[in-house]
Amino acid sequence: MTAETFVRFLSRAARRFTRDSSGNIAVTFAIALLPILAFVGAAVDYSRANAAKSSMQAALDSAALMLSRDLSQGTITAADIGTKASAYFKALYTSADAKNVAVTVNYTASTSTTASNIQLNASGQIVTQFMQLAGFPTMDFSTKATTTWGDVKMRVALALDNTGSMASSGKMTALQNAVAGSGGLIDQLSALAKSPGDVQISLVPFAKVVNVGASNYTQNWIDWTDWQNPPTVQPNNGSYQAAIPNAKFTQAQWDMVGPGSSCPFTSGNGFSYFGCTSGPVSGSSGVSSIPSSGSYSGYICPGYDSASHSYYNGCWTSTKTSTVVNYCTGSGCSCTGANSTCACTGSYSSTKCTVNTYTKTWVANATSSWTGCVADRTQPNDATAVSPVLSDVTTLFPANQHMENNTQYCSSSASTKLAQIVPLSYSWSSLKSAVNAMQPTGGTNQAIGLAWAVQSLIPNGVLGAPTEDANTTYNRVIILLSDGLNTEDRWPEYGNGSSQASGNPIDARQALLCSNLKNTKDAKGNAMYTIYTIQVNTSSPADPTSTVLQNCASSPDKFYMLTSSSQIVTTFNTIGTALSKLRVAK
Known part of the structure; x- marks a missing residue:
């Protein structure tokens, strides 16, 4: 609402009051008119000044940022700061209400202990529309922006x-x-x-x-615990942790495993996440039985674990002992799945098959075979x-x-x-x-x-x-x-x-x-x-x-x-x- 419009509104209201025959309405209104007008006018003029100041602050912030960028990149020198600051600010500040706008710049070069600093100060004023009735023809405002950079x-x-x-x-x-x-x-x-x-x-x-x-x-910040451990002691695998022996795979059965034995790691024995491989090298082929010849004879290698999506980096070696135990007895007993020392005597219900037992030693792969994960x-x-x-x-x-x-x-x-x-x-x-x-x-x-x-x-x-x-x-x-x-x-x-x-x-x-x-x-x-x-x-x-x-x-x-x-x-x-x-x- 402009001053002229506002005055017309008050004039119409005043005429209605003068026609009112009730008491002292006209007198009361005449007394209250000036302070009401002053307060309303002050609010309108203050809003205009605040809008001009807010847009000035935004323009000043952007100008300061661009100046610090130009100086840090070497596209201007310290001697150019005043001119450049004025040019940036004028391009950014377009308030129609603001009059007598002025900008000053204070630049402090960096030292060994302080960073470079630019402070922009801007001021202006608006010509009031209402406050001038109370003797305030203008309203001043000012703001500043600071940037620090360099180091x-x-x-x-x-x-x-x-x-x-x-x-x-x-x-x-x-x-x-x-x-x-x-x-x-x-x-x-x-x-x-x-x-x-x-x-x-x-x-x-x-x-x-x-x-x-x-x-x-070779770095000492690598933890080789998982790498060096067999499935029985892999840390933190929780419910996916293999246990050897376990309820389905006794110590006696584990002792029997050696060259030629069927791979003991099957889902039927409680090992649904890994099987056996042909050797200790990561990526060795899967096998159904323990190698009985070659460089890895007797190596029991668990290989890939589908639960943890990783390899066990080693194998158990099996060393034959002097102890011979019964592999099975009775009808249907045979050396199927037994190790290479298995031998059977008798027939039918008197059949008895015996095998040698083996001690197991876990041997981890060389850390130099690690791929970097x-x-x-x-x-x-x-x-x-x-x-x-x-x-x-x-x-x-x-x-x-x-x-x-x-x-x-x-x-x-x-x-x-x-x-x-x-x-x-x-x-x-x-x-x-x-x-x-x-x-x-x-x-x-x-x-x-x-x-x-x-x-x-x-x-x-x-x-x-x-x-x-x-x-x-x-x-x-x-x-x-x-x-x-x-x-x-x-x-x-x-x-x-x-x-x-x-x-x-x-x-x-x-x-x-x-x-x-x-x-x-x-x-x-x-x-x-x-x-x-x-x-x-x-x-x-x-x-x-x-x-x-x-x-x-x-x-x-x-x-x-x-x-x-x-x-x-x-x-x-x-x-x-x-x-x-x-x-x-x-």
């Missing part, structure tokens, strides 16, 4: 789903274009670096496991970012000989290989090559991808992240993308590769890890990590929204639900733009 470095960890479902709907190709394509995230972030190392990126492809590289078999850490450190401590095996990373869908995904000879982790790097071409080499593999375990993304950011950690300077500000960012819900991890009872057990125990582990990371603070009390999460939901029917991904993001605006592959590119572009702002201003 700020960015570390970005990409935890990217490489599971089999990424092969559908063009998701893997879209992801590769979004990250490594022309104008993709790597190009966006690399452009922010004024000096080599200002911006670094790590790559963590994940499925059920991650591939840290077989060359690391690691599984989740032993609880509770599966949900923490603590660095390895040799005296605490729960902080080490378990070597795993992963196999799923008849493929050893970490093997260099695999037809579809789980890509190896790339530590923090600013070799942009190498990073792009690694992203473009990613291939869809097995089942989903988002937690292990997140856990290793954090490890890649820890200075002087297992992945060799560079030392952080105490005088430098670091923006540590994790981007976690997955196209499915969690289905498996190190513990077979938690999930079978297709779905989780009741209560979503894999999600519960990940939720705890997310909570721990979000609550981690730096020396200044700020959040140590900024976490973006992306769910690519192209399934039909659609998967439910992943609560664990949604809650893992640092804030609600950092969780993205995508329903098509094409959105992957635009989402990474959005994140890249946000990180660009984070790089030059805080």
Whole structure:
């Protein structure tokens, strides 16, 4: 409502009051008119001034951000700041109400202990429409914006789903274009670096496991417990744990197993998850009986475990003893399935077959035969970012000989290989090559991808992240993308590769890890990590929204639900733009 319209409204109201014959209405209204007019007018003029100030603040913020970007990238010098600030602000601030607008700039160059700083101050005024009746012809307002930058470095960890479902709907190709394509995230972030190392990126492809590289078999942060143990003492397999002997397979029966014996690991004997192989080498062929000749004579090798999707990395050797026992007696007794020492006497009901017995010794494969996979850490450190401590095996990373869908995904000879982790790097071409080499593999375990993304950011950690300077500000960012819900991890009872057990125990582990990371603070009390999460939901029917991904993001605006592959590119572009702002201003 303009002043002229408002005055006409009051004039009509006043005429109605003058015709009113009841008491002192006209007199009362005349007395109240001026303060009413003043209050209403003040509200209208204040609203106009506030709108002009809000748009001024937005323009000033953007101008300050662009100035700090230009200075950090060297496209302008300190001498250009005043002119450039005025040009940016005038282009951005278009309020028709604001008059006598002025902008000042204060620039402080960085020192050995402080970062560069720009402060923009702006002021203006509006010509009042109502307050001038009370003697206030104008209303002034002002605001300011500050950016600090310079000694700020960015570390970005990409935890990217490489599971089999990424092969559908063009998701893997879209992801590769979004990250490594022309104008993709790597190009966006690399452009922010004024000096080599200002911006670094790590790559963590994940499925059920991650591939840290077989060359690391000499590292002391590897946990070889699972690797060295036979099925009887594999840790944490819960209801899927084999037991030798067990209710269906007695100690006496186990003692009889030797060269030539039928494979004792059958579903009928309670072993439905693994059988026997021809030797200790990962990938040896399956056999129905224990070898009785050759290099592996008497080797009892459990081989592949379909419950844990991994190999047992060793065999029992069998050494013959002097003890002979009855294998069977009576009608129907024969040496079928017995070891090579079996001999029978008598006939019909007096038949008796005897065998030698064997002591068993478990011999683990050489660690140099490891293909590079690691599984989740032993609880509770599966949900923490603590660095390895040799005296605490729960902080080490378990070597795993992963196999799923008849493929050893970490093997260099695999037809579809789980890509190896790339530590923090600013070799942009190498990073792009690694992203473009990613291939869809097995089942989903988002937690292990997140856990290793954090490890890649820890200075002087297992992945060799560079030392952080105490005088430098670091923006540590994790981007976690997955196209499915969690289905498996190190513990077979938690999930079978297709779905989780009741209560979503894999999600519960990940939720705890997310909570721990979000609550981690730096020396200044700020959040140590900024976490973006992306769910690519192209399934039909659609998967439910992943609560664990949604809650893992640092804030609600950092969780993205995508329903098509094409959105992957635009989402990474959005994140890249946000990180660009984070790089030059805080």
